[in-house]
Amino acid sequence: MDEDQKEQGEIAEAIINEFCMTICTVNGSGSGTANNLLYRALFRMGIPTSGKNVFPSNIKGLPTWFVIRSSAKGYLGRVPYDDIIVAMNSTTFLEDLTYLPEGGVLFYADHIKLPESIRQDIACYPMPIKTLMKETEVPRNLKDFMENILYVGIVGEVLGITREALREAVDLQFVGKPEVAKSNYDMIMRGYDWASANLEKKDRYFVRQMPPLADYILTDGNNAGALGSLFGGMQFCSWYPITPASSMVESAIAQVSKLRKDPVTGKNTCVILQVEDELAALGAAIGAGWAGLRSMTSTSGPGLSLMTENVGLAYFTETPVVIWDVQRVGPSTGLPTRTAQGDLSMVYNLGHGDTSHMILIPGSVNECFEFGWKAFDLADKYQTPIFVLSDLDLGMNQWITRKFEYPNRPIDRGKLLWEEGLENVSPDWGRYKDLDGDGIPYRTVMGNQNPRSAYFARGTGHDVYGNYSEEPKNWADMLSRIGRKLGCCVKDLPKPVIRKGKEARIGIIGMGSTDPALIEAQDLLSEAGIEVDYMRVRSIPVDTMEREFIASHERCYVLELNRDGQLCEILKLEVSEYSQKLIHISDIGGLPMTAIWARDNIMAHEKERYGKTN
Amino acid sequence: MEKPTETRVERNLVGLTPADYKGKPSTLCPGCGHNTISNQVQAAVFELGLLPEQVIKVSGIGCSSKSPNYFLQRSFGFNGLHGRMPTIATGASFADTRVKVLGFSGDGDTASIGLGHFKHIVRRNVPMVYVIENNGVYGLTKGQFSATSDLGLVLKHQGKNMLPPLDLCMEALISGATFVARAFSGDIKQMKELFKAAIVHKGMAVIDVISPCVTFNNKDTALQSYTWGREHELPIQDITFVPGKDEILLGDFEPGTVQEVRLHDGSAILLKKIDRDYDPTDQSNALDLLTESYKNHYFATGLIYINASKPTIHDLYDLPEEALNRLTPERLRPSTALLDEINSSLY
Numbered sequence: 001m002d003e004d005q006k007e008q009g010e011i012a013e014a015i016i017n018e019f020c021m022t023i024c025t026v027n028g029s030g031s032g033t034a035n036n037l038l039y040r041a042l043f044r045m046g047i048p049t050s051g052k053n054v055f056p057s058n059i060k061g062l063p064t065w066f067v068i069r070s071s072a073k074g075y076l077g078r079v080p081y082d083d084i085i086v087a088m089n090s091t092t093f094l095e096d097l098t099y100l101p102e103g104g105v106l107f108y109a110d111h112i113k114l115p116e117s118i119r120q121d122i123a124c125y126p127m128p129i130k131t132l133m134k135e136t137e138v139p140r141n142l143k144d145f146m147e148n149i150l151y152v153g154i155v156g157e158v159l160g161i162t163r164e165a166l167r168e169a170v171d172l173q174f175v176g177k178p179e180v181a182k183s184n185y186d187m188i189m190r191g192y193d194w195a196s197a198n199l200e201k202k203d204r205y206f207v208r209q210m211p212p213l214a215d216y217i218l219t220d221g222n223n224a225g226a227l228g229s230l231f232g233g234m235q236f237c238s239w240y241p242i243t244p245a246s247s248m249v250e251s252a253i254a255q256v257s258k259l260r261k262d263p264v265t266g267k268n269t270c271v272i273l274q275v276e277d278e279l280a281a282l283g284a285a286i287g288a289g290w291a292g293l294r295s296m297t298s299t300s301g302p303g304l305s306l307m308t309e310n311v312g313l314a315y316f317t318e319t320p321v322v323i324w325d326v327q328r329v330g331p332s333t334g335l336p337t338r339t340a341q342g343d344l345s346m347v348y349n350l351g352h353g354d355t356s357h358m359i360l361i362p363g364s365v366n367e368c369f370e371f372g373w374k375a376f377d378l379a380d381k382y383q384t385p386i387f388v389l390s391d392l393d394l395g396m397n398q399w400i401t402r403k404f405e406y407p408n409r410p411i412d413r414g415k416l417l418w419e420e421g422l423e424n425v426s427p428d429w430g431r432y433k434d435l436d437g438d439g440i441p442y443r444t445v446m447g448n449q450n451p452r453s454a455y456f457a458r459g460t461g462h463d464v465y466g467n468y469s470e471e472p473k474n475w476a477d478m479l480s481r482i483g484r485k486l487g488c489c490v491k492d493l494p495k496p497v498i499r500k501g502k503e504a505r506i507g508i509i510g511m512g513s514t515d516p517a518l519i520e521a522q523d524l525l526s527e528a529g530i531e532v533d534y535m536r537v538r539s540i541p542v543d544t545m546e547r548e549f550i551a552s553h554e555r556c557y558v559l560e561l562n563r564d565g566q567l568c569e570i571l572k573l574e575v576s577e578y579s580q581k582l583i584h585i586s587d588i589g590g591l592p593m594t595a596i597w598a599r600d601n602i603m604a605h606e607k608e609r610y611g612k613t614n
Numbered sequence: 615m616e617k618p619t620e621t622r623v624e625r626n627l628v629g630l631t632p633a634d635y636k637g638k639p640s641t642l643c644p645g646c647g648h649n650t651i652s653n654q655v656q657a658a659v660f661e662l663g664l665l666p667e668q669v670i671k672v673s674g675i676g677c678s679s680k681s682p683n684y685f686l687q688r689s690f691g692f693n694g695l696h697g698r699m700p701t702i703a704t705g706a707s708f709a710d711t712r713v714k715v716l717g718f719s720g721d722g723d724t725a726s727i728g729l730g731h732f733k734h735i736v737r738r739n740v741p742m743v744y745v746i747e748n749n750g751v752y753g754l755t756k757g758q759f760s761a762t763s764d765l766g767l768v769l770k771h772q773g774k775n776m777l778p779p780l781d782l783c784m785e786a787l788i789s790g791a792t793f794v795a796r797a798f799s800g801d802i803k804q805m806k807e808l809f810k811a812a813i814v815h816k817g818m819a820v821i822d823v824i825s826p827c828v829t830f831n832n833k834d835t836a837l838q839s840y841t842w843g844r845e846h847e848l849p850i851q852d853i854t855f856v857p858g859k860d861e862i863l864l865g866d867f868e869p870g871t872v873q874e875v876r877l878h879d880g881s882a883i884l885l886k887k888i889d890r891d892y893d894p895t896d897q898s899n900a901l902d903l904l905t906e907s908y909k910n911h912y913f914a915t916g917l918i919y920i921n922a923s924k925p926t927i928h929d930l931y932d933l934p935e936e937a938l939n940r941l942t943p944e945r946l947r948p949s950t951a952l953l954d955e956i957n958s959s960l961y
Contacts (some may be wrong), residue, residue: 044961172959172961175959216961217957217960217961218960218961219960227956230948231947231948231953232947233943233946233947235708235938235939235941235946236705236708236938238704238705255956258952259948259952260946260948262934262941262945263944263945264934264945265934265935265936267932267933267934267935268931268932268933268934269933269934269938269941269945269946270946271708271931271933271938273704273927275701275704275734276730276731276734277730279698279701279731280698280700280701280704280730280731280734282701283694283695283698283700283701283702283704283705283731284701284702284704284705285705286694286701286702286705287672287692287701287702287703287704287705287706287707288705288706288708288709289705290692290702290705290706291670291705291706291708291709291710291939292709292939292940293705293708293709293938293939294946295705309695310695310698310701313694313695317692403957404953404956404957406950406953407947410943410944410947411943411946411947413943418940444690445690445709445939446670446690446706446709446710446713446939447667447709447710447712447713447937447939447940448667448690449665449667450667451666451667451688453667453690454666454667454687454688454689454690454691455690455691456682456683456690456691456692456693457690457691457692457693458691458692458693458694459693459694459695460693467638468683
């Protein structure tokens with residue numbers, strides 16, 4: 001029996017690789033790196049892990065929390081309590097403690113003054129951060145940062161994270177900077193060695209090596225969306241900074257020069273341009289899209305509100321453009337650093353007059369990559385704005401996800417004609433003429449030297465040749481054809497993902513970032529005796545699979561992060577014959593959904609409506 | 615015996631006739647200053663020997679922004695949103711940097727709702743011609759004050775304008791425009807030469823054209839009226855555009871009376887002194903001129919400022935020479951090896 005096993009045996013009910021740990025720090029203290037190292041090390045030990053940053057809309061000084069969920073079972077949603085707390089922030093210390101249930105673990109910087117009587121039902125580990133710092137030479141400007149690095153070592157040792165995993169995490173974090181990597185690793189090991197010599201294991205949480213997660217990577221949805229876009233052939237991206245969307249374009253900026261050098265000339269094939277506001281961001285993207293570039297912008301709710309008039313313009317001029325909405329909490333400025341799914345209804349019909357849009361809703365980091373490149377094909381094919389609805393939780397938090405898969409089909413520019421192509425279509429070609437009967441016209445772009453190629457795009461009424469027209473029939477025909485085009489798109493949109501329960505008569509429906517919580521909720525409900533099937537909607541408008549799912553269940557709970565049940569309302573309209581079966585449950589606190597919340601709410605409804613008590 | 619003169623259709627360098635540069639019949643009011651602008655843009659592009667396919671037209675909303683429909687029918691055009699022309703122009707300009715971008719806007723578009731975009735596209739130095747068809751009034755919504763309406767202007771349904779006008783040339787200049795000019799719809803020769811120079815100029819060329827609205831703002835006492843313009847226009851130089859292929863014969867002029875400004879392609883702008891020494895390559899000179907003409911209520915027309923060497927926004931991106939919008943899909947998708955590398959870096 002080795003030391004670890006002995007130790008483990010002595011502690012009742014050892015819990016292996018299943019815990020939620022919150023690190024409580026001060027915003028701007030550089031704790032981000034330390035937290036990254038911790039969860040990366042856990043991931044490298046083969047343990048499914050997610051990392052959520054619960055941060056204030058502030059640069060320096062306010063409390064911030066980083067929540068790591070490790071789960072051998074693979075559950076990666078948020079949990080509403082903490083098993084382990086790492087307390088580095090004295091101002092929030094007492095409140096942070098209330099999240100620890102009995103049997104919880106507290107690591108605390110020992111300069112934090114403890115209350116006279118501390119709870120006896122938790123395991124406490126003091127960390128002599130200041131003392132250890134004094135014994136080490138650290139440049140003054142790195143002091144806060146290195147204090148945080150110390151806890152990585154102490155916590156890592158007590159939990160049983162291996163030195164090797166920490167080393168790998170450090171090397172990845174500081175790739176190309178061996179000296180920085182060394183100083184960080186040395187600091188971690190100071191904490192590690194101190195803990196090994198001075199702390200006696202007295203809690204029940206253990207980290208143990210699992211088989212490597214070789215098919216997985218660890219990253220955030222914004223990075224994935226940026227990469228997906230770059231692999232999708234994005235040629236132009238105009239944007240305006242807004243939380244939580246900025247990091248998507250920043251990821252693209254960081255990688256564009258490496259990924260998008262023209263193989264023929266070695267020149268850049270993608271332009272990323274920060275402009276003066278969101279109106280300009282979408283305006284420029286529309287200009288580029290109209291001119292034949294694969295173009296996009298990324299924003300969040302307030303930015304999208306500003307872009308609205310431009311969305312209508314792109315819709316009515318039939319200009320391909322991709323718009324990412326990394327949702328945050330609204331209305332108004334709302335909670336800029338918290339997550340929500342409150343833009344769905346707005347986006348679906350964004351714009352005045354008759355408008356309706358295709359929406360892709362990724363539910364994992366991997367899907368952010370996949371929908372990133374697919375969105376461009378859809379935009380080109382249907383010549384319309386394509387929306388991708390992500391959110392802060394998916395976009396900015398860290399998730400394990402399957403490796404990105406190379407696009408399985410070539411870039412499709414749709415019905416885009418150059419000089420020769422134009423000669424081969426009907427001599428009666430018009431930019432807005434439906435020659436194929438599918439509602440999708442052929443388009444030409446600037447630079448085409450064929451004297452017949454030019455047309456005048458306009459947001460005003462026009463005939464099939466793009467000429468200004470106020471004729472009622474022209475207007476009606478134009479708008480109807482655009483409607484028809486959108487009516488055909490569902491076959492090309494991502495189908496919902498269905499996770500079956502055992503002979504379930506109840507369905508649960510969700511979208512996007514709530515996926516991990518709802519998967520876990522499905523299992524929790526099953527443990528509680530309620531079998532449910534779970535469907536994750538991945539695009540709007542919905543198609544037959546969604547309809548059949550609803551039809552085949554007695555009732556369906558639609559769980560979402562907005563007040564009025566926006567997905568539920570859309571389903572009620574589109575699957576109106578079964579609208580009575582749909583029940584919405586809302587979670588609007590601004591934090592990611594938890595499985596326990598979902599389970600409890602569904603059980604409460606079941607009890608209230610159907611008298612089910614188990 | 616003299617031979618009867620043949621009626622010959624005029625052809626330009628690329629073998630096209632003026633008819634190839636025409637647009638749809640104008641639906642603006644007869645006598646509208648904007649129609650003069652349309653005609654001169656059309657003539658300038660024709661005379662430069664540019665194919666209509668080498669030009670695009672973008673505009674916002676308003677009478678001015680309708681005008682691109684009335685010339686260069688063989689050029690792609692985009693009539694977008696009120697005040698947002700510069701945004702469309704910015705994006706489109708990257709698709710094929712060999713294509714000339716001509717933007718058309720009015721004083722409502724540029725001085726009010728789109729002032730921010732105007733200043734920023736100028737700051738970005740997007741290579742294009744930015745024409746402001748400035749009549750000091752909202753025409754299409756039937757006669758409201760604009761931000762370039764003169765202080766004290768009285769309009770039928772509006773009463774008296776209590777606010778001073780913006781000078782868009784000054785706004786352009788202080789935002790870093792590399793070509794700033796003012797023209798007047800009553801002076802077509804100068805306007806055409808300015809258009810030619812602006813089209814060839816590599817960088818943001820802003821031309822504020824005082825272009826009277828005959829319906830809502832053409833009283834003789836109104837700042838932007840034909841009568842006022844004729845009486846208060848003061849050309850700062852006699853301007854001639856000389857295309858690159860033509861030899862410049864400075865010997866034709868008296869020494870010291872002509873300034874020559876070379877453009878990137880070898881063409882030149884010849885500026886003949888009228889009654890003052892004026893150097894348009896000096897920014898503070900230009901600011902002084904605009905300040906003085908604003909204060910003394912006259913229009914200094916001509917080339918107010920030029921900097922022919924500042925890098926454009928396109929120069930800041932190392933783009934291929936061929937059009938970006940013609941790159942084949944294979945050139946736009948990174949390799950599988952690069953994706954493998956990314957995957958390993960995220961493990």
